[in-house]
Amino acid sequence: MPRKLVPDMWLFAAVVALVSVGVVMVYSASAIIAADRFHDPYFFLKKQLFWAVLGFGCLWAAMTANYRILERLMLPLLVVSLVLLVLVLVPPFSQEINGTRRWFRWGPVSFQPAELAKFSLVVYLAHFLTRRHEVVESFWLGLLPPLLVAGSMAGLVLLQPDMGSSLTLVVLVFCLLFLAGGRVRQMTLVAASALPLLAVAIYMAPYRLKRIMTFLDPWADPRGSGFQIIQSYLALGSGGLFGRGLGESKQKLFYLPEPHTDFVFAVLGEELGLLGAVSVIGLFGLLIWRGIRIGLGAPDPFGALLALGLTALLACQTLVNLGVVTGALPTKGLPLPFISFGGSALIMAMVSVGVLLNLSQHARDV
Numbered sequence: 001m002p003r004k005l006v007p008d009m010w011l012f013a014a015v016v017a018l019v020s021v022g023v024v025m026v027y028s029a030s031a032i033i034a035a036d037r038f039h040d041p042y043f044f045l046k047k048q049l050f051w052a053v054l055g056f057g058c059l060w061a062a063m064t065a066n067y068r069i070l071e072r073l074m075l076p077l078l079v080v081s082l083v084l085l086v087l088v089l090v091p092p093f094s095q096e097i098n099g100t101r102r103w104f105r106w107g108p109v110s111f112q113p114a115e116l117a118k119f120s121l122v123v124y125l126a127h128f129l130t131r132r133h134e135v136v137e138s139f140w141l142g143l144l145p146p147l148l149v150a151g152s153m154a155g156l157v158l159l160q161p162d163m164g165s166s167l168t169l170v171v172l173v174f175c176l177l178f179l180a181g182g183r184v185r186q187m188t189l190v191a192a193s194a195l196p197l198l199a200v201a202i203y204m205a206p207y208r209l210k211r212i213m214t215f216l217d218p219w220a221d222p223r224g225s226g227f228q229i230i231q232s233y234l235a236l237g238s239g240g241l242f243g244r245g246l247g248e249s250k251q252k253l254f255y256l257p258e259p260h261t262d263f264v265f266a267v268l269g270e271e272l273g274l275l276g277a278v279s280v281i282g283l284f285g286l287l288i289w290r291g292i293r294i295g296l297g298a299p300d301p302f303g304a305l306l307a308l309g310l311t312a313l314l315a316c317q318t319l320v321n322l323g324v325v326t327g328a329l330p331t332k333g334l335p336l337p338f339i340s341f342g343g344s345a346l347i348m349a350m351v352s353v354g355v356l357l358n359l360s361q362h363a364r365d366v
Helices: 009-038 043-064 069-087 113-131 139-158 163-179 184-204 206-216 227-238 264-296 301-325 343-360
Strands: 104-106 109-111
Touching (some): 009 043, 009 264, 109 343, 113 163, 113 301, 139 163, 163 301, 184 206, 227 264
Antiparallel strands (some): 104 109
């Protein structure tokens, strides 16, 4: 009898728990702000619930479809992603918000093409490195083409500007090249040669340089550039072991800017304490472990690189967000997967997990 296809229930349970925590924390962190801005304390909660339900639908679709269809969709996904990254920079198609052009908006619905670009890049890299595995150690045939594709995407995202997502794209390409057997020496030389470009990008945008200086000493300007991270410290520090209690955060009361988005983990730590924060980190650890396990047991090289790439993407965004909130990294505009408010990031994270669950049905035991 053929083996019954059963998805990884540990992975599914971790995602359900994270999304549930996210919905609760988005409401807790945003209710006061939503009541003040929109006269509706449920404004952000209703949006997040809509995206969560849609996200589970996308997860189910990605889990039930044959993952190998992504190989055939690789080129359309890549082209659409690049076109959208160009169009989002053009005023008639997008709307400038706080000096950035990152979203397409259709009434109450918005979409961030950088999130699709990350997923598309993983699919492209898995396809390319599977087909070109025999020349992956060659600079011109194995290393340069993926670097050009990722560099083009990263450059367009940087123009929005969104350095966090841009660096994520670069990290993804190096990660998958390493996993596919690329030469570490070549990648090190390329990374070293790119450092001056990164320095120029930081120097040309004064706010980026200010973020670096704030990271080194946030107390030098506690009412200005250091205000947000200091409020994050206060939120995390005042949570103690068990937290103030759900809904009892003080820093979300117009102290911590945008507490329901990139800094939602600070509110979570304040309300649920060290135990709650560690539990959520444990759920992310479970997700990453199961993703790696699925990749190592994948039935073919494309599936292995696809699973490991999507897991690396989720892990990178999680680590960067937690690093920013705890002050271990300079401020970057990356949401915490499954928990921060936002539709595009949640939908693409759910699609990524759907693909992992799809692969888990065919994976060998590791």
